[in-house]
Amino acid sequence: MSxxxxxxxxxxxxxxxxxxxxxxxxxxxAARRLFTERGAGCVSMDEIAEAAGVGKxxxxxxxxxxxxxxxxxxxxxxxxxxxxxxxxxxxxGPGAPADERLIAFGEALLDTLELHSELLLxxxxxxxxxxxxxxxxxxxxxMLLLQEADPGCDAExxxxxxxxxxxxxxxxxxxxxxxxxxxxxxxxWRELVRRTVPRAEPEPV
Amino acid sequence: MSxxxxxxxxxxxxxxxxxxxxxxxxxxxAARRLFTERGAGCVSMDEIAEAAGVGKxxxxxxxxxxxxxxxxxxxxxxxxxxxxxxxxxxxxGPGAPADERLIAFGEALLDTLELHSELLLxxxxxxxxxxxxxxxxxxxxxMLLLQEADPGCDAExxxxxxxxxxxxxxxxxxxxxxxxxxxxxxxxWRELVRRTVPRAEPEPV
DNA sequence: CAGAGAATCGGACCATGGTCCGTTTAGTAG
DNA sequence: CTACTAAACGGACCATGGTCCGATTCTCTG
Numbered sequence: 441m442s443x444x445x446x447x448x449x450x451x452x453x454x455x456x457x458x459x460x461x462x463x464x465x466x467x468x469x470a471a472r473r474l475f476t477e478r479g480a481g482c483v484s485m486d487e488i489a490e491a492a493g494v495g496k497x498x499x500x501x502x503x504x505x506x507x508x509x510x511x512x513x514x515x516x517x518x519x520x521x522x523x524x525x526x527x528x529x530x531x532x533g534p535g536a537p538a539d540e541r542l543i544a545f546g547e548a549l550l551d552t553l554e555l556h557s558e559l560l561l562x563x564x565x566x567x568x569x570x571x572x573x574x575x576x577x578x579x580x581x582x583m584l585l586l587q588e589a590d591p592g593c594d595a596e597x598x599x600x601x602x603x604x605x606x607x608x609x610x611x612x613x614x615x616x617x618x619x620x621x622x623x624x625x626x627x628x629w630r631e632l633v634r635r636t637v638p639r640a641e642p643e644p645v
Numbered sequence: 646m647s648x649x650x651x652x653x654x655x656x657x658x659x660x661x662x663x664x665x666x667x668x669x670x671x672x673x674x675a676a677r678r679l680f681t682e683r684g685a686g687c688v689s690m691d692e693i694a695e696a697a698g699v700g701k702x703x704x705x706x707x708x709x710x711x712x713x714x715x716x717x718x719x720x721x722x723x724x725x726x727x728x729x730x731x732x733x734x735x736x737x738g739p740g741a742p743a744d745e746r747l748i749a750f751g752e753a754l755l756d757t758l759e760l761h762s763e764l765l766l767x768x769x770x771x772x773x774x775x776x777x778x779x780x781x782x783x784x785x786x787x788m789l790l791l792q793e794a795d796p797g798c799d800a801e802x803x804x805x806x807x808x809x810x811x812x813x814x815x816x817x818x819x820x821x822x823x824x825x826x827x828x829x830x831x832x833x834w835r836e837l838v839r840r841t842v843p844r845a846e847p848e849p850v
Numbered sequence: 851c852a853g854a855g856a857a858t859c860g861g862a863c864c865a866t867g868g869t870c871c872g873t874t875t876a877g878t879a880g
Numbered sequence: 881c882t883a884c885t886a887a888a889c890g891g892a893c894c895a896t897g898g899t900c901c902g903a904t905t906c907t908c909t910g
Contacts, residue, residue: 457876460888484866495890500868570818597833598840600819601810610809613775620802628802635803635841662857662906689896700860705898 464502466492471513480510480558510562511572517556518574521548525581538589539637542582546606546629549578553611554622561608578603589637598636605632669707671697676718685715685763715767716777722761723779726753730786743794744842747787751811751834754783758816759827765813783808794842803841810837 456464470492474483485506489499503509511518530536531544553560569575579599586595604610606629614620661669675697679688690711694704708714716723735741736749758765774780784804791800809815811834819825 457887459876463889485868486866489890496867496892497869497871497890498888499890501888504868506867567818569814570822594829594833594836597819597825597829598837600815601833601837604809604812604815605806607809607812609774610805613772614802614805617775624799624802628799628806631799632803632806632841635843636837638840664906665858668859690898691896694860701862701898702860702900703858704860706858709898711897 460502463492463494463498467494467499467502467509468512471509475510475513475559480556480562485509505566505568507563507566507568508572510559511568511574514556514559514563514574517552521552522577524548537639538585539633539639542585542589542602542633542637543630545578545581545585546602546633547626549606550611550622550626550629553606553608554615557608557612557615561612564608575603586637602632602636605629665707668697668699668703672699672704672707672714673717676714680715680718680764685761685767690714710771710773712768712771712773713777715764716773716779719761719764719768719779722757726757727782729753742844743790744838744844747790747794747807747838747842748835750783750786750790751807751838752831754811755816755827755831755834758811758813759820762813762817762820766817769813780808791842807837807841810834 467488471483471488474488474491485499486496488509489496492499499509503512524532525545527533531540532548534541536544563569563572579596582599582602583595586593586598611625614625615622672693676688676693679693679696690704691701693714694701697704704714708717729737730750732738736745737753739746741749768774768777768779784801787804787807788800791798791803816830819830820827
């Protein structure tokens with residue numbers, strides 16, 4: 441387990457220069473607007489820079505890559521999601537059995553995908569994906585639930601396998617090209633989880 | 646089931662002009678050589694075109710995209726793999742129980758990934774991935790095995806979920822960044838399959 | 851062999867993600 | 881207010897995947 445829990449560093453460095461902070465905000469606003477207006481796949485970085493009234497260099501120094509920018513745009517939603525997972529109501533939050541929590545987790549992710557698949561796809565391209573705090577939090581969450589349900593299993597491997605089934609690229613293919621209804625995708629997830637996670641028997645006799 | 650079984654169209658159109666055939670061969674040779682020499686991630690399409698003594702336009706007209714070229718380079722190996730699956734020895738080929746065949750399938754794929762992950766990654770980028778004959782054959786194969794093992798399940802959804810765990814990007818991350826040994830990855834796959842596919846009981850009493 | 855016509859060729863061209871570095875500016879010290 | 885420095889800016893620049901279209905070459909027919 442070489443994976444220390446790290447809360448995602450969503451807040452910017454507080455000792456940031458005023459113009460830098462202003463520009464970050466401008467960029468995020470422009471990106472959010474353009475992404476929702478025209479779909480994340482149809483907006484170039486140049487356009488975002490121009491819409492934000494900022495040079496391209498600034499855009500990339502702030503956010504590093506297209507994927508990171510997309511992730512930043514999603515970060516507010518993601519923060520809420522993590523909040524719900526850690527402290528929210530069951531079955532998403534603590535208090536429900538692990539398998540139910542896993543099912544709720546996947547269904548929530550699928551709902552997000554239904555609304556923002558393109559943006560998530562943009563955020564998942566490139567090697568950033570697996571090192572991004574959001575992914576690591578999801579992995580850790582699934583891992584802990586798996587471990588809770590079945591302490592003997594290789595939770596790390598299983599967690600990443602399950603998460604792979606919730607990737608944006610696969611989602612888009614299934615949902616758009618194969619036209620699989622969202623409800624069936626959720627059923628598929630439930631089936632996958634039920635098979636993977638043995639329902640914890642209340643008390644072994 | 647909107648998915649008719651199609652054998653992959655690996656052979657080129659036989660009524661292809663002589664120069665076209667010669668150039669296709671040149672391109673494939675050059676690509677194969679450069680990919681193995683320097684790693685698929687470090688070779689640009691321009692370099693391949695130049696090494697093949699061919700214009701860039703020709704390269705792209707023949708193969709359409711970088712991903713397709715990578716897939717074409719892999720096609721010989723893939724053909725052998727399909728042969729082994731359809732007509733080879735058990736447990737990969739027919740004759741073994743479905744769960745064992747599934748395990749063998751994944752382990753073989755993991756072995757290929759171990760040797761050619763970069764090339765497979767190149768072949769898996771872009772929307773081509775899910776429509777490529779190789780992917781469709783893999784999906785169909787996994788689907789049929791799942792159906793054989795458990796006729797009541799949603800084999801289509803489960804098949805794609807399982808295949809997602811064998812994606813090249815995830816493999817590279819686990820194997821290189823997280824330094825998970827190949828053997829553990831195979832164990833993970835076995836565990837995933839065992840949980841997903843109930844061992845068919847010989848005779849229900 | 852010659853001519854016609856279609857298929858192919860190839861490199862100039864485009865779009866876009868990402869980098870570099872000379873210039874500008876915010877913050878600070880005197 | 882001025883001077884100074886480190887940080888930030890921004891647009892020219894680069895690499896690369898992919899497209900286009902006039903020039904070329906193959907093949908078939910007479």
